[in-house]
Amino acid sequence: MSYKALYRSYRPQTFDEVAGQEHVVTTLKNAIKENRIAHAYLFAGPRGTGKTTVAKLLAKALNCTGDNPPCDNCPNCKAITASQHPDVIEIDAASNNGVDEVRDLIDKVKYAPINGKYKVYIIDEVHMMSQGAFNALLKTLEEPPAHIIFILATTEPHKILPTIISRCQRFDFKKVDDQDIVSRLEYVLKNENNEYELDALKLVAKLAEGGMRDALSILEQCLAYNDKLSVDSVNKVYGLLSMDNKITFIKKLLSKDLKSVLQSLDNMLSTSIDIKRLTYDLIDVLKDVIIYKNTQDVSILFVLTQKDVENLIPYISVEESFEIIDILVDASNHY
Numbered sequence: 001m002s003y004k005a006l007y008r009s010y011r012p013q014t015f016d017e018v019a020g021q022e023h024v025v026t027t028l029k030n031a032i033k034e035n036r037i038a039h040a041y042l043f044a045g046p047r048g049t050g051k052t053t054v055a056k057l058l059a060k061a062l063n064c065t066g067d068n069p070p071c072d073n074c075p076n077c078k079a080i081t082a083s084q085h086p087d088v089i090e091i092d093a094a095s096n097n098g099v100d101e102v103r104d105l106i107d108k109v110k111y112a113p114i115n116g117k118y119k120v121y122i123i124d125e126v127h128m129m130s131q132g133a134f135n136a137l138l139k140t141l142e143e144p145p146a147h148i149i150f151i152l153a154t155t156e157p158h159k160i161l162p163t164i165i166s167r168c169q170r171f172d173f174k175k176v177d178d179q180d181i182v183s184r185l186e187y188v189l190k191n192e193n194n195e196y197e198l199d200a201l202k203l204v205a206k207l208a209e210g211g212m213r214d215a216l217s218i219l220e221q222c223l224a225y226n227d228k229l230s231v232d233s234v235n236k237v238y239g240l241l242s243m244d245n246k247i248t249f250i251k252k253l254l255s256k257d258l259k260s261v262l263q264s265l266d267n268m269l270s271t272s273i274d275i276k277r278l279t280y281d282l283i284d285v286l287k288d289v290i291i292y293k294n295t296q297d298v299s300i301l302f303v304l305t306q307k308d309v310e311n312l313i314p315y316i317s318v319e320e321s322f323e324i325i326d327i328l329v330d331a332s333n334h335y
Helices: 022-033 051-063 075-081 099-109 131-142 178-191 198-208 212-225 231-238 243-255 258-270 275-295 306-315 318-332
Strands: 040-044 088-092 119-124 148-154 169-172
Touching: 022 051, 022 169, 040 051, 051 075, 051 088, 051 119, 051 148, 099 119, 099 131, 131 148, 178 198, 178 212, 198 212, 198 231, 212 231, 243 258, 243 275, 243 306, 243 318, 258 275, 275 306, 275 318
Parallel strands: 040 148, 040 169, 088 119, 119 148
Antiparallel strands: none
16 A cells, blocks of 8 residues: 555544634534535635645535535545545646636536536636636636536635635635644644654644644654654754754854854854754744743743743843844845
């Protein structure tokens, strides 16, 4: 049996498994329950936040013959999960974006579903369609057959014609909270029987920047390096500096020892440390310094622990923190 990537193995198969998009899931579940189904949906949001996954779940729910749709057990649900259902058609607009492709789609729309109640077209990266393709699709969106549902997914809704958007029920997907990502990763690691450090999961969530798919891909790469997930292994795989080393570097900046600072930078470059990422990480550390100096509350800090606070806070002022942040922000604008 061929290997299956984690993000595919752990793709949600029911609405309850979707993380971080409660506003979308609740609205869709209620619409299905009350049989208030729109003929066209627009799912917009950052990459890896569940747009295509929820689109397939909606297709399953609309064609499900079991209880509490999608049940994930009936023949229709199983066929859609396996991407083998004749009435659920997935189209990548990045490679099928011309007028001819859309006209071919429109010609097939008139045919009734074969096995399901609805024929569902999921068009991913819909913003990649040409102007002519959008215009060709517009008429069908205005007067679609009763058995047709369109689900358009995009990371760039501003590139879609307003006339298309106005004919869709729009759902905006948000970046997934770090805690939701950590909870999902914990579930995956326990299911895969891998040991892990909680701080390592938090670091993976931070690196994923709100994308669940990215988080699972990062996790998979780190597990390939070491099947026990640790902060150290994540740092090594992604060219990150440990927190102790970040604090040491900030202290060197405060000392204004130019030679020492340049030596540290040279060492980082020689060990493939991601300098752009380091810049942002140092800004996060200094933001925590400012927060702590004003609140004395470790529990509300984003990246610093009690130990880190004790190691850095006595050596830096709020004014110095702001000064270094300004320098780092200016540097980041030149990358």
